[in-house]
Amino acid sequence: TRLAILISGRGSNMAALVYASRADDCPYEPVLVTGNKPDAPGLYLAEAEGVATARLDGKSAAFWDDLDKALRDHEVEMIALAGFMRIIPDQFIARWTGQIVNIHPSLLPKYKGIGTHKAAIEAGDTVTGATVHLVIPELDSGEILGQVEVAIMHGDTPDTLADRVLIAEHQLYPQVLSRYLGRKSDPEWLLDKVRSLAL
Numbered sequence: 001t002r003l004a005i006l007i008s009g010r011g012s013n014m015a016a017l018v019y020a021s022r023a024d025d026c027p028y029e030p031v032l033v034t035g036n037k038p039d040a041p042g043l044y045l046a047e048a049e050g051v052a053t054a055r056l057d058g059k060s061a062a063f064w065d066d067l068d069k070a071l072r073d074h075e076v077e078m079i080a081l082a083g084f085m086r087i088i089p090d091q092f093i094a095r096w097t098g099q100i101v102n103i104h105p106s107l108l109p110k111y112k113g114i115g116t117h118k119a120a121i122e123a124g125d126t127v128t129g130a131t132v133h134l135v136i137p138e139l140d141s142g143e144i145l146g147q148v149e150v151a152i153m154h155g156d157t158p159d160t161l162a163d164r165v166l167i168a169e170h171q172l173y174p175q176v177l178s179r180y181l182g183r184k185s186d187p188e189w190l191l192d193k194v195r196s197l198a199l
Ligand code: GRF
Pocket: 007, 008, 009, 010, 011, 012, 013, 014, 042, 082, 083, 084, 103, 104, 105, 166, 169
């Protein structure tokens, strides 16, 4: 599966997806790294790893059309958001239904949007984590594909917690994406889908 990874910043989750793709049995191939920040540090990292990039200007009125074109030019089949900090217009999501996944640093449905670690600490939670989910128009609300739990320790700040959750994200994202893409040919998964039609 030809994968595009969309970033806005440092791109450590992007790097984790790229490194994991080098395993022989990985069902996806990163063919494009792009996003809304033409000078995002992660774009340099992607280039150093030999993955094509497109430096698009998120402030341009044509941004979403430019992005769509870049994705089609690279014959992208699946899009992974990895620290992509723009709300995606419904119309764009509709064009790529079921083909966009995101990683979010909380145990969804808890703490949608930004500020997840601060919210979890302030709520007195002892466990938080990260979630990989399908992207639908409603923010951070699509089908959950996989989660990992991370303990909140006494004395954690949003920054120390973010660091610990990030390490878990790097393992979770490639694992869940590979399982999601791989399972399309998995007879058990197909049977489940057929059963869920409840005919
Ligand atoms: C990650 O914590 C991701 O879950 C959140 O933004 C952060 C991106 O980090 N949405 P990176 O750019 O992948 O290093």
